[in-house]
Amino acid sequence: MSETILELKDAAIFQKDSLVLNEVTLDVRKGEFVYLIGKTGSGKSSFMKTLYGDLPLKQGTGSIVGFDLTKLREKEIPYLRRKIGIVFQDFKLLPDRNINKNLHFVLKATGWKDSHKMNQKIEEVLNKVGMKTKGFKFPHQLSGGEQQRVAIARALLNDPELILADEPTGNLDPQTSVEVMKVLQEIHKSGRSILMATHDYALILKYPSKTLKCDGNKIFEVVQRAV
Numbered sequence: 001m002s003e004t005i006l007e008l009k010d011a012a013i014f015q016k017d018s019l020v021l022n023e024v025t026l027d028v029r030k031g032e033f034v035y036l037i038g039k040t041g042s043g044k045s046s047f048m049k050t051l052y053g054d055l056p057l058k059q060g061t062g063s064i065v066g067f068d069l070t071k072l073r074e075k076e077i078p079y080l081r082r083k084i085g086i087v088f089q090d091f092k093l094l095p096d097r098n099i100n101k102n103l104h105f106v107l108k109a110t111g112w113k114d115s116h117k118m119n120q121k122i123e124e125v126l127n128k129v130g131m132k133t134k135g136f137k138f139p140h141q142l143s144g145g146e147q148q149r150v151a152i153a154r155a156l157l158n159d160p161e162l163i164l165a166d167e168p169t170g171n172l173d174p175q176t177s178v179e180v181m182k183v184l185q186e187i188h189k190s191g192r193s194i195l196m197a198t199h200d201y202a203l204i205l206k207y208p209s210k211t212l213k214c215d216g217n218k219i220f221e222v223v224q225r226a227v
């Protein structure tokens with residue numbers, strides 16, 4: 001049986017003092033692709049935020065890529081974030097610098113020093129998402145789909161074991177969404193685990209995989225049916 005990369009037991013997810021999700025028990029194993037679905041406000045983002053240390057895990061137990069979420073200290077968060085790649089709906093690229101410099105910024109902030117190795121890594125991740133020739137463009141010179149591919153490249157910089165993608169296609173048209181999804185599928189095939197929150201049922205039908213649903217303050221696995 002493959003190794004568990006994310007595990008929660010009887011966890012409760014809070015936004016300040018208000019309970020968003022309760023009795024969350026789940027695991028994600030190395031190499032799995034897992035969707036997280038649920039209506040707006042059902043708690044998908046709050047769940048993701050708890051996983052990357054943006055919200056504390058105050059109740060229950062949880063571990064992610066070897067970090068104990070109940071004991072996670074502020075100063076450990078940067079180390080956790082090196083082992084997970086995070087992709088957001090709104091890309092979050094720095095608008096004042098080109099793509100190479102956006103990626104360079106992240107490498108530097110995560111402790112890389114050798115500029116030859118940094119350039120090699122930037123080329124490697126841009127190549128993976130089909131953006132090798134676009135490193136000199138500024139974010140505003142790229143389409144939404146291209147910006148998201150760069151954001152995925154950025155998430156790959158530190159070879160994360162797990163990628164958390166929160167509505168990565170939420171700002172994209174259906175065709176571009178499929179293109180971005182193909183990139184995520186390729187990354188998955190190369191052995192990485194991916195947890196992707198999404199509203200996009202068309203994508204789930206096209207690329208079926210294990211699906212967790214947030215509903216009524218709970219998270220549970222749902223069985224996909226062909227429609």
Ligand SMILES: Nc1ncnc2c1ncn2[C@@H]1O[C@H](COP(=O)(O)OP(=O)(O)OP(=O)(O)O)[C@@H](O)[C@H]1O
Pocket residue numbers: 015016020038039040041042043044045046047214
């Ligand atoms: N910063 C915050 N402070 C207080 N409450 C919040 C905060 N962010 C979200 N909430 C509340 O937590 C609940 C879950 O919101 P969350 O954003 O996790 O849902 P979601 O499923 O990701 O929704 P969406 O699909 O719209 O992003 C909602 O009731 C929301 O109002």
